[in-house]
Amino acid sequence: MKRITQFDGLYGEAAAPPDGARPDSEYLFSELLETRSLTFDWVIHPHTHAHLFQLFFVESGGVELSEATQKHQLTGPVVLLIPPTALHGLIYTPDTKGRILTLSDALLESLFPDTSALKPMLGSVQCIQAFEEPYSAQAVGQLIAQIDEELFGEQLEKRAMLHLILQRLFIILYRLQQQNETIQNSPNNLPQRYFRQFRQRVRQVGTTHTITQFADELAITPVHLNRICQAVAGKSASQLVQQHILDEACKYLTYTTYSVSEIAYLLHFEYPNYFAKFFRKHMGVSPTQFREGKPND
Missing domain, CATH: 2.60.120.280 (Regulatory protein AraC)
Known part of the structure; x- marks a missing residue:
């Protein structure tokens, strides 16, 4: 011994x-x-x-x-x-x-x-x-x-x-x-942790990740991630990503002098026109119109 x-x-x-x-x-x-x-x-x-x-x-x-x-x-x-x-x-x-x-x-x-x-x-x-x-x-x-x-x-x-x-x-x-x-x-607390990690990654990578990639990083399925987001925030994972991008875009347009192209880059869009199209689809006006306070044409 x-x-x-x-x-x-x-x-x-x-x-x-x-x-x-x-x-x-x-x-x-x-x-x-x-x-x-x-x-x-x-x-x-x-x-x-x-x-x-x-x-x-x-x-x-x-x-x-x-x-x-x-x-x-x-x-x-x-x-x-x-x-x-x-x-x-x-x-x-x-x-x-x-x-x-x-x-x-x-x-x-x-x-x-x-x-x-x-x-x-x-x-x-x-x-x-x-x-x-x-x-x-x-x-x-x-x-x-x-x-x-x-x-x-x-x-x-x-x-x-x-x-x-x-x-x-x-x-x-x-x-x-x-x-x-x-x-x-306590398994009941795992959804909150997954949700916090998901939101943190959204802030870090923006539109460069798909929902499947976010889910893979958390070692869960996209279906599971969507269920967690619905339970915690009442929105799907995609809706939360979109909301984050829109909130950030509105802040940049309202409080900075960055051009639309620069904002698109900061929000990880591949091309400025992709950002402009995304913004108009969800806000009803173009980024420039939003900044100038103009209504939709």
């Missing part, structure tokens, strides 16, 4: 760090993910930590996470939360970049006592892969960078500031984790 190593300190270090030697100490350490991983040729063998909680922010690259009975192939950005005594091993791709935060369980307890709603999340291995606004992966990374800057700086009230940033970071991760669980465990 293969023996699992338990570290009192960080991976590969026989002794606990001086500040983390006592069970009641508030130990915090920040390091680049690639620094320690490169030392071990990107392979961190399965192990546990006695009194340390770890947060891995994989900004880019890939990692294979091994738990007690499972393996997960993950691609950045992703956040991994590993509580004390949880078995974990990591194999990174050599291009992986990110940062690791290591906290004593005493520090975590002072930030979030047993009565905190976050305790269930902090008590088991978590993998957060979906980042939805306003909590983007970039925002999470910036908070982690702030912790690193504060930890190794010499500003006044460092401890208080670190506590505040850590609490903000973990509350954001809790919200993301709850969103992830809701999406995964």
Whole structure:
């Protein structure tokens, strides 16, 4: 039977760090993910930590996470939360970049006592892969960078500031984790997510995609996409695309000095006359007449 190593300190270090030697100490350490991983040729063998909680922010690259009975192939950005005594091993791709935060369980307890709603999340291995606004992966990374800057700086009230940033970071991760669980465990919420993703892509590509292409990107059928749009907005997918294009066209015509040809280009029409024909069909006037406030001939 293969023996699992338990570290009192960080991976590969026989002794606990001086500040983390006592069970009641508030130990915090920040390091680049690639620094320690490169030392071990990107392979961190399965192990546990006695009194340390770890947060891995994989900004880019890939990692294979091994738990007690499972393996997960993950691609950045992703956040991994590993509580004390949880078995974990990591194999990174050599291009992986990110940062690791290591906290004593005493520090975590002072930030979030047993009565905190976050305790269930902090008590088991978590993998957060979906980042939805306003909590983007970039925002999470910036908070982690702030912790690193504060930890190794010499500003006044460092401890208080670190506590505040850590609490903000973990509350954001809790919200993301709850969103992830809701999406995964509640099929009733999937239509809303598909609808949001569809509307976002419409804003990005306009008329360059067919409804079938939009549906393919969502890994659903065009019929399913139309049902979702009807249920959420009361319109078909095509009607929503048309409405978006018309709304944008009207804004450009009303509030900018772009020519009709320039507006057609901005809205991804292949030719200006295609845009003019589309606009007249749905608005009853040409783009120029609309801009000048003239009625249909």
